[in-house]
Amino acid sequence: MNRRGLFFFLSVLALMSFATGLVTAQTRPAKQDAAPDKPFAEHFIALQLSDSDPKKERLVLSVASNLLKAYGPDKVAVEVVTFGPGIDLLRDTNEHRALVDSLVVQGVRFSVCGNTLDTIERETGKRPALNPHAVEVQVGVGHLLDLTERGFTIVRP
Structure with missing residues (x-):
């Protein structure tokens, strides 16, 4: 050549x-687009909860807490996405309410499926009372897909 x-x-x-x-x-x-409220985050985790088992709820909260301890609250973005029976974690009267509130203060976001809430309202005639920190999303599983497309890793403890 x-x-x-x-x-x-x-x-x-x-x-x-x-x-x-x-x-x-x-x-x-x-990375800035993945979690705009966490500009210094290097890790992005979405925890999926679709069961109402108190042990499973506690496990999800424990995983979120351990991630914050391992990476620091500024270096990890954690979102717990609940749908179906999993929304029980975010009911106003849930036994783990104090833990949820503590994690919110540390920057963990909690999402609740609007479709599930609509179904409960249709069946019972009223919408369930939720933790005021719960952020309603239209479709829980769809929100997980959006988070995946934004760089989050989905974990189902």
Whole structure:
């Protein structure tokens, strides 16, 4: 291969590397976009809860607490997403209410499925009273998908 051919080959290779980097940067979510309320977070975890078992509830809260201890509240974004029977964790009268409130103060977000709330309201005639820190999302599983697309890892303890 002569010099001119080598130069052309290297130029094309450099251009392809640059273009690949641009495509990768555009498809991967920016860390700041993953959790805008946690600008210094390096880790993004969503904990899924779809069971109303008090042991399972306690386990999810324990995992969230342990993540905060391991990485520090500024370095990890944790969101607990509840749907189906799992919304019991966020009922106003839940036995773990103090733990939920403590984790909220440390930056953990708690989401509750609006579809589940609508179903309960249709069946019982009233919407359940929830912890005021619970953030209603339209579809719990859909919210998990959104979080995954924003760079979160879904964990189901």
